[in-house]
Every structure is written in C-alpha cells, then in structure tokens.
Amino acid sequence: METAKPQKADLSAQIAQAIRDAIVEGRMITGERLPSEAELAEQFNVSRPTVREALKRLAAQSLIRTQRGAFGGAFVNRLSYEEAYGQQITTSTLLLSMNGVSFETACEARYALERACTPLAAARRAPDHLATMRAEIHRQGQPGLSDESFCASDVTFHRALVDAAGNPVLSYQLAGAVEAMQPLMNMITFTARSREAIVAFHTRIADAIEAGDSTAAETALEELAAYTLNLGRNVMEARAAR
Amino acid sequence: METAKPQKADLSAQIAQAIRDAIVEGRMITGERLPSEAELAEQFNVSRPTVREALKRLAAQSLIRTQRGAFGGAFVNRLSYEEAYGQQITTSTLLLSMNGVSFETACEARYALERACTPLAAARRAPDHLATMRAEIHRQGQPGLSDESFCASDVTFHRALVDAAGNPVLSYQLAGAVEAMQPLMNMITFTARSREAIVAFHTRIADAIEAGDSTAAETALEELAAYTLNLGRNVMEARAAR
C-alpha cells in the first residue's frame, strides 16, 4: 500500500518539517517547551538520534533553542531581528557568490532597495542615525585610513541610512543587500574608487536627509549608484583587456 | 586556563561552523564533495552521530546536499534562488509573527520595497510580467472569486510587479516582504477591502508600467499603500472598540 503523502525525504527531514509546521502555524507558541527527545522519538516512532538530527535542523534556523539539565529541553525560540539579520546575510552572500551575480545586477538591486528608504529617512530624521552618518563621513575623510576601514565605514554609513527609516522590518530586509555587497564592493574599492567623490556623495545624502529633502537624497543616491556602476564597468573592462 | 576561542557551543555546532566558514570563505567550492562522515569524525575527533548532526544543520541552510550510495556523500550545494526564496519567506514570516510587528510597520516596509522596483519595471516593461499582471487583474474582477483566491491573486500580481524589474537579486530580496505579509493582509481582506478599489489601483499600476511612466506607477503604488494602511487602521480601531 502506498502512502498518501510524499515521503521521499529522510525521516529527520520529515520530523523537522512537522515540527516546523506546528511552529509556523501557531500550534506551538514562543517559549513553549517541546516534548523531550525520548518522547518525540516515541511519538514519531523513530530513534533518538533521528529526532536529534531533526532538532538540529530546526536549531540551525533559529526556530528552537535547547537547554541542558533537568527541566531543560527544546523551546520554541523567539526569532530576534539579530538572528534574522545573520541568516539573511549568510544566505545573501552565498546566493550572490554562487550564482555568478554580476556586479551590475547586484549594484542595481542594492541602490534600488536603499532608495526605498530615503523618503522615510527624510521624513523622520532620527538624530542618532544622522549622527552616525556624520561620524562615518568624518572618518572617511581621515588621510591615514586603511582601505579595509574605509570600506567598513562605507557599510556603516549605508546601514545608518537604512536604519534612519525607522522601520525594523525594512532594516532587516536590507541588511542582506548591504552587507552581502561588501565583497563585490571591495573589488573596486582597492583600485579605482575616489574617496573624495564618495565623501562628497555621502555628504550630499546626509545633508538632504537632515533637511528632510527626500528628492535631493534620492538624486544623490542615484548619482552615487551611477558612479559606482560606471567604476565597476571600467574595472571589468580593464580586467578583460588583460 | 581559559580557551582563546569561544567554545561554549556544542561540538556539532562548532563543526558546522567550521565547515560553514570553509564554504563561505571559498575554501570549498560549489559541487565539491566533503569527506565522508567517518572521515570527518576522525578529522574532528568526534563520533559519527555528532558529525551527522553538524551536517544536518548545514543541510537545513541549504549549504550542502547529501546523496546516498557509493560515491555519494555530502556536496557543497549551489544555493538556488528558489531555495533562498523559501528560506527568506520562512524567516520573514516568523520574524513578523514573533515580534508583534504592527500592521503599519509591515505595510510601510512592504510598499517602500515595492516602490523600489517600479523605475526598473517601467524602464524594462517585460511582456511576460505585464501579461501576468493583466491576467491577475482580470481574475480579480471575476464575481465568483473566493476571498482566498483573490488574496492569492493579489500576491501573484505584486510578485509579477517585482519580477518585472528584471533583477533576480531584487526579486529574491522582496520575496520575503511580499509573501510574509499575506497573513497580515488576509486579516483585512476578509473584512473591509473593496475589490473594485484594488482592481482600479492595480490597473493604474499596470498601465503606468506599460507606458513606461515610472512616476505614475509610484504615485499609484503610494496611494494603494495609503489606502491599505487606512483600511488596516480602521479594522484595528473596530477591534479595539469591541
């Protein structure tokens, strides 16, 4: 007799999926304790190692957290923004590097997303994030700054711009886009990028946000995107010519 | 004597991290075969079940794929856009539901992101995606359509809008935003949403994209966002009053 459900997958994958469904569909709530490994093994009619493999899968997605000792066990985890950021960044980085995403495609996506934040950032003008932007601009102007530090500062600046929108969901969604681009950005930072030009763009963006002028901010951002894109193309051509 | 590296984590977590690092840093490339479980167990000086738990963690993140049989084993997986979509959607859905993200915040983020796509979509005007949008608009006008189907069609329409930007990285980044909102959107679909109004907005958007008029598309999208936001607020108030 054939089974009704598609059961091609491993037992541990099936069990993980069953528990995942229970969590996603709200049948298990945040903080709730799962049955012990032994109990789960009995329920699903498998051995403890199999159950453990399933639980590790869920732990890898931050869906559960485990605690040793008496009255320990596996608990439904409250997925924090930080954890979600981390996964987002890992996934995005790998996606980009493994699918031969071109510099142009990545760059276009990044600036398009960032542009989505500027109206909100301009409307809210959070002092914290503006201060961060100013501080990073100042750092980028220091003569002794290493290329690595400049690049890191660049990321911090753009993260601040995103966070200035004051929407944590937006920040989460964009974390991957901004952070995952760093390797690709490095590719050109070390060769052709003019720090003066970048600082000028950043200053224009910060000024516009501070003034609440969304249009000016978008324009500056678009020009920065065009500048970066052009730089990337030149580097590519130079490499191809070699 | 205290250990230099933070070694609080489980052995399986440490091993998973070590392999993950190797993949992310490019020391192992796509398609490459990992050592067998027995060999890994020997290398890391742990037992096979522990190695297996580590591998399941990686499999849960789609970093590796396993294959049974002779010359099988664990292989570094090429992370496909589809797999990345899936993870993105799961993570986003949980993040939203577990952190009590308000309808307003979610809605704002979603439309801000979607707005990022319109200039590219208007510039490219891909016939495929325009056809999908038109088809969904037509479906949404059918009188016998169930609420579930209408909502699903709504998602398809917006996915098409995103895909019309012709940038797979952008599509990936937004998949979570669009799909994860569905439960929140349902909340109001079944009560107050006017199908005629929605269809009118969708038509305006499709027309603007087809005409290559990015500004008009953004305006229509912003009005749709305002309409949705307002609707959500009313529903909330009605619930609070009860």
Next chain:
DNA sequence: TACATTTAAATGTCTGACATTTTCCCCGCA
C-alpha cells in the same frame, strides 16, 4: 559488445550506554 550480477562505499537508522548539566527536594544542622 551488451546486459545482468556482484560488490563496495556511503548514507540512513537503531540500540544501548555513559557523561554532563541543571534543577528540585529533602535532610541535617544551627
């Protein structure tokens, strides 16, 4: 040469045991 069979290598699963961690509870003592 083509096809069926064997074989070996690997993952998938089970059993049982022991180690470790953590909490609770009870007992002894002041």
Next chain:
DNA sequence: TGCGGGGAAAATGTCAGACATTTAAATGTA
C-alpha cells in the same frame, strides 16, 4: 524554625557499534 549543602532525577550531549538501504562502478557472462 530557618537555612544551606548534598544527592536524585531529568534532560541533553556524546560515544561505540551494528545493521539496513541505496547507488554506482566493477565484474563476469552470453
């Protein structure tokens, strides 16, 4: 009576070994 320490218990973490299953290559045969 109050308090502190020492099990006891429950749970996860880890190990060892065995068997089942799957898959592809190697082998042998018509």
